[in-house]
Amino acid sequence: MIRDLLLPDMLIEGVQMASVLLLAPLLTGLVRKVKARLQRRQGPPLMQPYRDLRRLLGKEVVLADNASWLFRVAPYMIFAVTWVAASLIPTFATGLLFSWSGDLIAITALLGSARFMQALAGMDIGTSFGGIGSSREVMIASLAEPAMLMIVLTVALVAGSTQLSTIAVFLASPEAGLRVSLALALIAFIIVALAENARIPVDNPATHLELTMVHEAMVLEYSGRHLAMIDLASFLKLLLYISLIGCLFFPFGIAQTGSGLQHHLVALALWLVKLTIGGVFLGVFEMSIAKMRVFRVPNFLGAAFMLGLLGVLLLFVSQGM
Amino acid sequence: MIEAAAYCVAALLALAALGVGVARYGPGRSTIYAASALVCVALMWIGIASLGADAARMKLPLGLPWIGVNFRLDALAAAFLALVGLGGASASVYAIGYGRHESEPGRVVPFVPAFLAGMTLVVLADDAFAFLFAWELMSLSSWALVMAHHREEGNAHAAYVYLIMAVFSGLTLLLAFGLLAGPQGSSPGGFTFAAFRASPLPPATVAIVFVLAMIGTGSKAGLVPLHVWLPLAHPAAPSHVSALMSGVMTKVAIYGFIRIVFDLLGTPSWWSAVVVLVVGGVTSVMGVLYALMEHDLKRLLAYHTVENIGIIFIGLGLAMAFWANGLAAGAALALTAALFHVFNHSVFKSLLFFGSGAVLTATGERDMEHLGGLIHRMPKTAFAFLVGCVAISALPPLNGFVSEWLTFQAIVLHPDLPQWGLKVAIPADGALLALSAALAAACFVKAFGVSFLGRPRTTQAAQAREVDAFSLASMFTLAAICLLAGVLPGAVIDALAPVTQALVGAHMPTQMDRAWLSIVPIAEARSSYDGLLIFFFIAVSAWATALAVHRFASHRLRRGPAWDCGFPDPSPATQYTAGSFAQPIRRVFGTVVFGSRETVTMPPPGDTAPARIEKHIHDPAWETFYAPVAAAVGGTADWMNVLQFLTIRRYLAFVFVALIMLLLVLALWQ
Structure with a gap:
């Protein structure tokens, strides 16, 4: 587990942490652009999310009179927790220095921590929204x-590990093959990813009709740098989920420990391709479906839960499924 | 060591007796609590020191003349002794401050040390008589504490239900021990645990003992559907006693289960593991769903105890399943997960009950709908309570996450078990555990958000004052333990190794000598977790980001009225309440589980009558299991009521008929 503190490992971890942070706004910009083009609009430029962030960071914060310390600390905590979770995922290389410090269950729970803080911050001012x-x-x-946890258990049972690096290596090997349980897990994962990232059909990231919002209603009172941190965290989360789909279900080309620089660069490029494909798919999907009523969402997510449970049950019945 | 533990018990009993005299005087009360805190610290130290030591025995010439009273301090007893000590010490320190506001000190102070003594004796007991005596001492003294404020509405009812369930639990355990003793029970020493271990029982008897033990200890721990007394009784007691009952007494019940099923009965059969898994899974989800429907802060916490007991039983069931199949390493992992959760729940549940007690002291309210905005008035309590909320919601980097993580590791460990019952029950429990963890987080967003955040809903909440230093010290100590056990889980796992070694013959690999203090349950390639690094990463990146943003971007700040999409309403009544917060979840889960319905009465346009929304919730456990029994008892009593108003001739006739019947039976018998 603790390899010698090799420079390459440090470098990969550093590249990973920096690249997820730098690419996350671009990915969101891409999704917005795709949606705009499909609506026959020009749409904002790809770089717009960066500009938004810079503008928000430069503005002063307008804080409600009765906001507590929790409201002011939460944006940084949400961002930090999401960033830590994102830097534990082998996006292009498995040789991450600290990937052993948290497995897939821990990543799920870290995102849960971020949501916990976010939901608390939403209640801090005491407004109905x-x-x-x-x-x-x-x-x-x-x-x-x-x-999500059911999907994690499915993948863990297939790979015999909850450690993401091990899982990615196993699933990239021919031993993994095509499995029913993984197919079920993939469908479930896409549903969960849509819900977790507040995308259509669960929530609408671009809505201005207050009663249909979920995520946007929670952050309604935020402004300035606080809002920038929360926005950046949600960009990161989108990138994290698409990378996770890549790492779990399409792990081909991922650079493994000990492979050369060339291989790493190829893997990096492949990751970018995967992200682009994921972003385009998301944009197309969002345009082709209507938002659900809020009480239809439990059925949608219940289906994901059941698919995940089915995957786990299949694997308990037969390890080859 | 065991002698020292016995002296501690004697000291607690002496404090109880002394408490009768001095409870009326403020300094006397503080002295009693301070002394019992010291004794509990000693107990904790004894427990920790004897974890790795050989089992020690002790026999006192008390109790029944032909067996005496046997005590034994082995690894399992030591672990739970440490737990009782920790819970008792924190509750006693808390009570030094909290007890000043006690309106009925004479009804509380003497019983707290007695309660602590009872729990300690259960853990130490090594024969059936001592165990049952201590069990009943624990039940009775806690019953007295539930009755302390008997004039408040509902408390007498709570105590009555508790008493009935306690009697029921004692009765089933009595029968279980009777069967364990078997025919040789009348011989000298036949009721000692050593004799139980030595004599093998036929499988049918083992099955009955298992079921009886499960009912007897489960009703004390709060397994669904035997949990009904728990949300009534735990909140009715003073808050430090609620913490003891929820945090420690339910764990003593789990100790009883482990002692009888793991120790006295030996290797379990796979079907008993299925029973434990099913009951544990159902308990965990039902407990948290009940909690979500609740708006009384202390009752909400009590229902969460039910949930966590379910999680512990899932771990125990997994351990039994692996043990039944001869997989000792897996059993050790699952048992460690269960025991770790026992420890965790004891710490954060005590912390949360102390927090609710602080809120009660400051505002006089337990109902969350009358609270709000306390984070401004009671910042320290709010912080400690928040730590407890994060810990119980199983979120990293605190301790609750580690034990649930270990349980998940145990769930995915052996998908190749041969029995079909286990092949279905284990994945199903995985799903139920995942569901209850997510729902618990939802519930604690509600509990903290409605009570501590937002705007105050009543004047009491608006004028709350921070509580005293003793209460805060106790809460912050427990919060620190939550963090420490979360970032250094290896220390707890290593401490539990002798316990699992003694029970299932294996223990998890030593954790504390690993680099970076990470934990590795089975193998590095399989799974590892490093709470310390995760905590460090989160802390550093949050701090560095905040610093960078303030340094290079903007640090200007302006206070203004809340935005609220342009329609801020000055009335705090427009905030989300506990009921409205849980409404979506009530609608998703409650319609199935609780048959919940909402009826909205909307007056026609022009009518000034208020619109009304009414919600109806049914308690399935009460209506299915208890209401019929209560109705049958009531009906029989009504029917027999006639017998109270007969003439003397008829009574004499009854006596005569009864005599004839007895003689007839006797004649036929022979």
Whole structure:
């Protein structure tokens, strides 16, 4: 587990931490662009999320009179927790220096911590919008999180490990093959990823109709640098989920420990391709489906939970499934 | 060591007796609590020191003349002794401050040391008589504490239900021990645990003893559907006693289960593991769903105890499943997970009950709908309570996550078990555990968000004052333990190694000598977790980000009225309440589980009558299991009521008929 503190490992970890942070706004910009083009609009430029962040960071914070310390600490905590979770995922290389410090269950739980802080911050000012956002967020999470854990258990049973590096190596090997349980897990994972990232059909990231919002209602009171941190955290989360789909279900080309620089560069390029494909798919999917009523969402997520459970059950019945 | 533990018990009993006299005087009360805190620290130290030591025995010439009273301090007893000590010490320190506001000190102070003594004796007991005596001492003294404020509405009812369930639990355990003793029970020493271990029982008897033990200890621990007394009784007691009952007494019940099923009965059969898994899984989800429907802070916490007991039983069931199949390493992992969760729950549940007690002291309210905004008035309590909320929601980097992580590791460890019952029960429990963890987080967002955040809903909440230093010291100590056990889980796992070694013959690999203090349950390639590094990463990146943003971007700040999409409402009544917060979840889960319905009465346009929303919730456990029994008892009593108003001739006739019947039976018998 503790390899010698090799420079390459440090470098890979550093590249990973920096690249997830730098690419995350671009990915969101891409999704927005794809959606705009499909609506026959020009759409904002790809770099717009960076500009938004810079603008927000430069502005002063307008804080509600009765905001507590929790409200001011939460944006940094949410961002930090999401960033730590994102830097534990082998996006292009498995030789991450600290990937052993948290496995897939820990990553799921870290995202849970971020959501916990976010939902609390939504309730801090004591407005009805914050409350409605937090209340619906925890309702969605109460099904999305168990569904995610079921997917984790499925993958862990297939690979015999919950450690992401081991899982990625195993799934990239021909031994993994095509499995029913992984197919079920993939469908479930896509549903969970849509819900976790507040995308259509669960939530609408671009809505201005207050009663249909979940995530946006929770962060309604935020402004300035606080809002920038929360936005950046949600960009990161989108990147994290698409990378996770890549790492778990399409792990081909991932650079393994000990492979050369060339291989790492190829893997990096492949990761970018995977992210682009994921972003385009997300944009197309969002345009081709309508948002659900809030009480239809539990059925949608319940399906993901059941698919995940089915995958686990299949693997308990037969390890080859 | 065991002699020292016995002296501690004697000291606690002496404190109880002394408490009767001095409870009326403030300094006397503080002295009693301070002394019992010291004794509990000693107990904790004894427990920790004897974890790795050989089992020590002791026999006192008390109790029944032909067996005496046997005590034994082995690894399992030592672990739970440490737990009782920790819980008792923190509750006693808390009570030094909290007890000043006690309106009925005479009804509380003497019983707390007696309660602590009872729990310690259960853990130490090494024969059936001593165990049952201590068990009943624990039940009775806690019953007295539940009755302390008997004039408050509902408390007498709570105590009555508790008493009935306690009697029921004692009865089933009595029968279980009777069967364990078997025919040789009448011989000298036939009721000692050593004799139980030595004599093998036929499988049918083992099955009955297992079921009886499960009912007897499960009703004390709060397994669904035997949990009904728990959310009534735990909140009714003073808060430090609630913490003891939820945090420690339920764990003593789990000790009883482990002692009888793992130690006295030996290797379990696979079907008993299925029973434990099913009951544990159902308990965990039902407990948290009940909690979500609740708006009384202390009752919410009590229902969460039910949930956590379910999680512990899932771990125990997994250990039994692996043990039944001869997989000792897996059994050690699952048992460690269960015991770790026992420790964790004891710490954070005590912390949360102390927090709710602080809120009660400051505002006089337990109902969350009357609270709000306390983070401004009671910042220290709010912080400690928040730590407890994060820990119980199983979020990293605190301790609750580690034990659930270990349980998940045990769930995915052996998908190749041969029995079909286990092949279905284990994945199903994985799903239920995942569901209950997510719902618990939702519930604690509600509990903390509604009570401590937002705007105050009543004047009491708006004028709350921070509580005293003793209460805060106790809460912050427990919060620090939550963090320490979360970032250094290896220390706890290593401490539990002798316990699993003694029970299932294996223990998890030593953790504390690993680099970076990470934990590795089975193998490095399989899974590892490093709470310390995760905590360090989060802390550093949050701190560095905040610093960078303030340094290079903007640090200007302006206070203004809340935005609220342009329609801020000055009335705090427009905030989300506990009921409205849980409404979506009530609608998703409650319609199935609780048959919950909402009816909205909307007056026609022009009518000034208020619109009304009414919610109806049914308690399935009460209506299915208890209401019929209560109705049958009531009906029989009504029917027999006639017998109270008969003439003397008829009574004499009854006596005569009864005599004839007895003689007839006797004649037929012979």
